[in-house]
Amino acid sequence: MDQRLVKQFKEAIGPEAVLTEPVQLVTYECDALPHLRSMPEVVLLPRSAADVQAVVRICNNEGVPFVARGHGTGLSGGALPVPGGVVISLAKLNRVLDIDIPNRRVTVEPGVTNLEITRQVAPFGYYYAPDPSSQQVCSIGGNVAENSGGAHCLKYGFTVHHILAVEAVLTSGELVQIGSPFVDAPGPDVLGLLIGSEGTLAIVTKAVVRILRKPESVQTLLAAFDSISEAGSAVSEIIAAGIVPAAVEMMDAVAIEAAEAAVHPNFPPADTVLIVELDGPSAEVAELFTIVEAICQKAGATKVEIAQDEGQRGRIWKGRKAAFAAMGRISPNYYVQDGVVPRTKLPEVLGRIRALGEREGLRIGNVFHAGDGNLHPLICYDERIEGQSALAERVAGEILIYCVEAGGSITGEHGVGADKKEFMPKMFSQDSLDVMQSVRDALDPKRLCNPGKVLPTPRLCGEVPGPYREHPVERAGLAERF
Amino acid sequence: MSVPQTLRQATGEDAIDDVVPRHVALPESAEELAQILADASRERQLTVLRGGRSKLGWGRVPSRVDLIIGTEKLNRLLAHRHGDMTVTAQAGMPLAELNHRLAEHRQYLPIESAFPQATIGGIVATNDSGPTRHRFGTPRDLLIGVTLAMTDGRLVTAGGTVVKNVAGYDLGKLVSGSHGTLAAIVDATFKLLPIPLASTTLVATYADGNALAHDVAALSASQVELAAFDMCVSSEGRWILLMRMASSPAATAAQAEEARRLLSSAPAAVSGDEERSLWEEQIRAPWEEGGTIVRLSWLPSKLPAVVALLSRLRQHGCQVATFTARAIGSGLIRLEGEERAIAGAIGMLRESSDAGHVVVLRATPALKSQTDVWGPSSGTIEVARTLKRMFDPADILGAGRGPV
Numbered sequence: 001m002d003q004r005l006v007k008q009f010k011e012a013i014g015p016e017a018v019l020t021e022p023v024q025l026v027t028y029e030c031d032a033l034p035h036l037r038s039m040p041e042v043v044l045l046p047r048s049a050a051d052v053q054a055v056v057r058i059c060n061n062e063g064v065p066f067v068a069r070g071h072g073t074g075l076s077g078g079a080l081p082v083p084g085g086v087v088i089s090l091a092k093l094n095r096v097l098d099i100d101i102p103n104r105r106v107t108v109e110p111g112v113t114n115l116e117i118t119r120q121v122a123p124f125g126y127y128y129a130p131d132p133s134s135q136q137v138c139s140i141g142g143n144v145a146e147n148s149g150g151a152h153c154l155k156y157g158f159t160v161h162h163i164l165a166v167e168a169v170l171t172s173g174e175l176v177q178i179g180s181p182f183v184d185a186p187g188p189d190v191l192g193l194l195i196g197s198e199g200t201l202a203i204v205t206k207a208v209v210r211i212l213r214k215p216e217s218v219q220t221l222l223a224a225f226d227s228i229s230e231a232g233s234a235v236s237e238i239i240a241a242g243i244v245p246a247a248v249e250m251m252d253a254v255a256i257e258a259a260e261a262a263v264h265p266n267f268p269p270a271d272t273v274l275i276v277e278l279d280g281p282s283a284e285v286a287e288l289f290t291i292v293e294a295i296c297q298k299a300g301a302t303k304v305e306i307a308q309d310e311g312q313r314g315r316i317w318k319g320r321k322a323a324f325a326a327m328g329r330i331s332p333n334y335y336v337q338d339g340v341v342p343r344t345k346l347p348e349v350l351g352r353i354r355a356l357g358e359r360e361g362l363r364i365g366n367v368f369h370a371g372d373g374n375l376h377p378l379i380c381y382d383e384r385i386e387g388q389s390a391l392a393e394r395v396a397g398e399i400l401i402y403c404v405e406a407g408g409s410i411t412g413e414h415g416v417g418a419d420k421k422e423f424m425p426k427m428f429s430q431d432s433l434d435v436m437q438s439v440r441d442a443l444d445p446k447r448l449c450n451p452g453k454v455l456p457t458p459r460l461c462g463e464v465p466g467p468y469r470e471h472p473v474e475r476a477g478l479a480e481r482f
Numbered sequence: 483m484s485v486p487q488t489l490r491q492a493t494g495e496d497a498i499d500d501v502v503p504r505h506v507a508l509p510e511s512a513e514e515l516a517q518i519l520a521d522a523s524r525e526r527q528l529t530v531l532r533g534g535r536s537k538l539g540w541g542r543v544p545s546r547v548d549l550i551i552g553t554e555k556l557n558r559l560l561a562h563r564h565g566d567m568t569v570t571a572q573a574g575m576p577l578a579e580l581n582h583r584l585a586e587h588r589q590y591l592p593i594e595s596a597f598p599q600a601t602i603g604g605i606v607a608t609n610d611s612g613p614t615r616h617r618f619g620t621p622r623d624l625l626i627g628v629t630l631a632m633t634d635g636r637l638v639t640a641g642g643t644v645v646k647n648v649a650g651y652d653l654g655k656l657v658s659g660s661h662g663t664l665a666a667i668v669d670a671t672f673k674l675l676p677i678p679l680a681s682t683t684l685v686a687t688y689a690d691g692n693a694l695a696h697d698v699a700a701l702s703a704s705q706v707e708l709a710a711f712d713m714c715v716s717s718e719g720r721w722i723l724l725m726r727m728a729s730s731p732a733a734t735a736a737q738a739e740e741a742r743r744l745l746s747s748a749p750a751a752v753s754g755d756e757e758r759s760l761w762e763e764q765i766r767a768p769w770e771e772g773g774t775i776v777r778l779s780w781l782p783s784k785l786p787a788v789v790a791l792l793s794r795l796r797q798h799g800c801q802v803a804t805f806t807a808r809a810i811g812s813g814l815i816r817l818e819g820e821e822r823a824i825a826g827a828i829g830m831l832r833e834s835s836d837a838g839h840v841v842v843l844r845a846t847p848a849l850k851s852q853t854d855v856w857g858p859s860s861g862t863i864e865v866a867r868t869l870k871r872m873f874d875p876a877d878i879l880g881a882g883r884g885p886v
Contacts, residue, residue, distance in 0.1 A: 102699075102783035147648050158646075160655070161623055176861030182779040182838025184812045186856045187885040188664060188866045189609070189622050192655025196648050216705040236565065242588065242676035281705050281740075284733030291730075340644045344565035372646040373566075409647035416649055427649055432638040436651045442872040443865070454650070 001041040001084075005062055009044055009086075012054040017092075019043040028087045031074040032134075036418050040067075040081035047092045049167060049175055049205035055088060056203065057173035065448045068203045070110060070142030073134040075336065076417025078145065078198045082451055090141045093205060096120055105164060105181060107208050110141025114148075117209060126211040129156040132413070133321050144204050147196030149413040151247045151320070154371035155279075156212070158413075160195040167206035168194065171444040181208050193439070198415050199450045201443045215279035218246070219289045220307040222316050223296040224270035228252060231272040232347045234299035235370045238276065239343070241295065243288050245371060249275040252350075254330070254365030255323045255378065262326030265319025268303045274370070275320055323367040324378065331363065331380030333389070337396045338414040339403035343373040352402050353377055360395055362388075374412035375403065401426060416454045424456050488514065488555075496550055498530060498538055498883070499847045503547035510555045512629065512637055512668045519666055520635030522549050523874070528881035531662035533604030534576060536597030540608065541661060541883030542855055543847045548881075551666065553603050559583055560669060561643075568626065568643055570671040573603025589674045592618040594761075596769045603667040609659040612765045613710035613726070613808055618675065622658035627671035630657065633874050637668065645673045656869070663884035664873040678709065678728035682738050683757045684749035688721040691789035693746060697723060698785060700744045706737055712764055714806040715792070723749075724764060726757075768806045773818040774845045776828060779838035782811045787836040798830060799823035811838070825852040832857060856885045 001020075009018045019025060020042055030037045046052045059066045065085030072079055081087050094111035101124045106117055114135040117128040131150035132138055138148070144166065149158045156162075165179035179191035194201055225231040228250070235248055251259065251273050259265055267273055276292050278285045289306075296304050307313035327334040341349045350366060357364035357379075365378040377399050381392035400410045400423050410416070410423045424433060437455050441447070488510065492503040509515035522529045527548035532538060534554075553574030560570040564587035571580050577600050581590050593605060594612025604610075606628075611620040618624065627641030630653060640653035657664055688694040694713055701708070709728035715721050723745075727737040742749060752760055768775060780788045785807070792815070795802050800819030807813035817824050824845075831840045842855040866886040870877075880886075 100783075103781045147652075149646060149648075153646065157619075157623065158648075160652070161619060170865070176865060178862050178865060180838065180860070180862070182781065183810065184777060184779040184841070185839050185860065185862060186659065186841050187860070187863045188660040188869070189655045189658045190862045190865045190869070192622055192652055192658065193869075195655075196652055213703075213705065239565075239567065239676075242679055244676070281707055281729075281733060281737055283736030284707075284729045287730045287732045340646050342563060342566040342568070342644055344563070369646070373644055374646045407642075408644050409642050409649050411649050412644075412646040413648060420649075424650065427642070428639060431636040432640065432650075435632060435636065435638045435653070436640075438872050439651055439653070439656075439869060442869050 005058070005064065006042060008058050009042065009055060012058060013044065013046055013051045017045040017047065017051070019045065028069065028072070028081060028089070031069070031072045031077060031079040033075050033077045033417070033419055036077040036080050038081045038083060040087040041084065042086045044086055044088045045092050046088065046090070049169065052088065052169045052203055052205050053173045053175055055086070056169050056171065059086065059448055060171060060173055060446065063446060063448065065451050067450050068141070068145070068199045070139030070145070071113070071137050073138040074142060074146060074417065075338065075414040076411070076419040078415050078417035078450070078453055080418045088203065090139065090203070097206070101126065104211050105208055106211055107206060108140055109206055110139055110144070110204050112140050114138050114140060114143055117211070121211050122214070125214050127214050128209060129162055129212050130159050133324070140207055140209065141204050144195050144207055145197070145199040146413070146415045151249060151369060154248060154369065155244050155246045160192055162210045163191065163195055163207055164210055165208040166191065166194065166204045168202040168204045170202050171446070171449045175205070198417060198454050200440055200454055201449065217282040217285040218277065218279040218313070219285050220275065220277045220313045220316055221289070221293060221296070222267065222305045223274045223276070223301040224268040224303040225272045225274065225299070225301055226270070228272045228350055229347050230300040231274045232370070234274060234296050234301070236344070237295040237299060238292055241291055243278070243292065245276050245292070246279040247275065247277040248369070248371035249320050250366070250368050250370040251320065251323060252366040254363055255367045258326035258330045258365060259319040259323050261329035263318050263322040265315050267319055268305065270302065275316055320367070324376070327365060327378045327380060332382045332384065333380070333392070335379040335381065335392045335396050337375070337377045337379065337399050338411050339375050339400050339408060340412040341373045341375065341403050341406040341408035343371070345406040345408070346370065346373060349375070349402050349406050353399055356395060356398060360391060362392060362395055364395070369412070372412070373408065397423070418453050421454055421456045492550065498547055499543040499850070501544050501547055503530070503550045505548065506550045506552060508552045508555050512556070512631065515551065515556065515666055515668060516631035516635045516637050518551055519631050519633055523633040523876045523878055526876050527878060529878045530881050530883070531603070531607070531666050531879070533574060533601030534597065534599035536595070536600045537604055537608050537610065540843050541880070543850045544881040544883050546881065553601060556668065562587065563643065564589060567674040568645065568671060569674055570627070570643060570669055571602050572669045573601060573667045575602050576600065577602060577605055584674060585677065588677045590677050591624065591672050592675050593621055593624065594765050596766045602670050606658055606667055606670055607660060607662050611808070613712040613724070613761065615808060616711040616810055617707070617709050622655050624672045625654045625658060625670055626673055628654035628657065629668040630665040631668050632665050633876065633879065641671065643671050660886070661880060661884040663880040663886050664870060680731040680734040681709070681726060681728040681757060682734055682751055682753040683724060683726045683760060684738060684741055684751055685760070686723045686745050686747045686749035688723070688747055691715065691721050691792070692786055694721045694723050695785040695789060697745050697747070701725070701741065702782065704740065704744055706741045706744070710761065712806060712808060714764070714767070714804060716804065724760070726761070768804055768814045768816050771803065771816070773803050773816045774824050774849060775843045776815045776817060776831070777812065777841045777843050778815055778831060779812045780836060781838070784836045791831065791834055791836055794830070795827050798827045800827050821846065821849040821852060824849055828853050
């Protein structure tokens, strides 16, 4: 990068906040989607909203693309650096600014971790509801960018339902308040647009989040089934009974095997396990839990285990939450997919996925949020076998097509990012995508804010979708990707 | 203007704040709506989108209205996926009819309106809600997908039909609260809830607002989960708190018991048809008589300060006819009196640090000329204006009446 620019950044936020050494930069070359990598030229570590404004102004004046980054736990390459651009890390904006228990609001900077909010308010009997699996390390800024959910979003919704207001730096460098700590602000819900825009419209420098009263009672059961269709019919019956559980999770035999190998949750032998959690006032949970248990028995559960204490509940969730990472125990490599189908289409789509795996000779484990139809197929492969990486990618892509054909979505919670933008035309018409691009252009006229993410970009001729592979034209230095 | 067959001359019945529009169009399909909008934009016809007319008076006084596009012929339920608990309905479908249809499968969309003719499109465009917002939020929280007609005639979608979906920009959220200033809502998809197995409402009466505020604080710090929650003060100065519990039968009873224990005033319990009518009346009440209606929001802990503000309004030369607080820090004040006194009272509310947003919903054109119904601008409005220039480059939508 032009040394003149580096000098400008150093003058604006201090030399120690500008990283340019390759050994420092390597941390930032990817997020938690490691097969997409790109070495940034400069990483900036602002300490305040004013710092963020200063560096965004320089980028805007000089035409330098910038990518905001939280703690790098994203699963769609949303924080993938852009060639010729800078990464703006929000990690040092990590203060909890205000805790207002009577009004159930907490004001934080974007680098505060999701779980830190709950830690701070737990002594008062409150918690922050969205609970992505990475909640110990992921940042609120990243959660806002991705509209993160979690296992409990069936009942409690996503980040967008728990943020009242943000302070954000627009691409011009202007600092604005979007939303309001008061409800019923007049006008279009710009906050709702910003949340989930994957860092492409502005950089959030502060967020006012809503906290909830910790439920009086939580009850969790694990039911074992001989088939996924029996487990699926139990879920349908629970919903039809008018019960909205806090969480309904399912794991198939491959995922159970992996979880057992990794963290030994001691799940009963089964083709499918179903985890159902109810929370709320004690009387309600007690009454509805009996109904849920009876539904599981009637649907053919071979075993129903009820967590008797926090330890047993923790063990069940440990098995569930470890399932992704645990795939490493039974497969040299694996690919985590994220797609959504209408809940009633789960058996059909899972059947298609199973057939696909058999046809292509790849094992596919399934861990999913059954209550809202959010699938996470885990595609096992061995990159040492020639062609298997490409095959796994193709299978992962095929699964997304199944989801869209069933009336679902290409992503339920991981985001589109750099990873899935080429699948957007499967879900949206060209006109719809063009309007989304116009929204983006209205707020980012120079196309500098996290370019190349979310919306599909024209391809270089001969380019194939999937993990980054240097294109021959790029290798020859004749073109670069942006 | 090229006149489609569905276009007719407007009459006095179509007037908005006494301004009679020139034409009314009632498209019968999404494509036709989009085409009418494109023609209007090209010819710079100031256009107002209209659903059931229930909130048509909200907004500034228009200088001129060339065209009203009504959605009453776009009134079909497109899909109730009851197994998935989602529904897609055209913008012109009345909310009441939608909920009637959903009840066939013991489901409902937890949004209320004071107006029986209110449509899905109008409810999203205004993000208007009732007492169940306490539990389920406002329409934007339940909306999962939309089809929009753009002013250049394109029909576009955002979101989808599944409850969990983060693909693309959420344009449905963006048009929530836009009051028809960005694009026309053609259809909307919502997530649904099961109709609770049991329900009961407690009604407590208080001699003064502070005693009520004290009980509200106690309830909100407790484990009682209210399905709906309202409070109001009558012109006679009696304060009433309404709390609805809705869950399984035993849980509903246990919750009601717990609430009774916390309240300083012994409540009456109402259920069944009587409970249903009670809430319907409660939602309609602020609108049933004349006067100015102002929507006010506040931080929940500031309820006692808001109660004090109301008595200051009384000293301001206008009368607080009714005050209805909706759930967690929002309420409707019905004011009666001279327009100048009411304009002064609105100014006083806007200056108070205890009040959040003060929006005038219903007012005479004369009063609207003395105060901006939307209140001061904000960062949100500034960004929305930037977006409006893209969505509506000819600046026709809303005819200058909306928040942007």
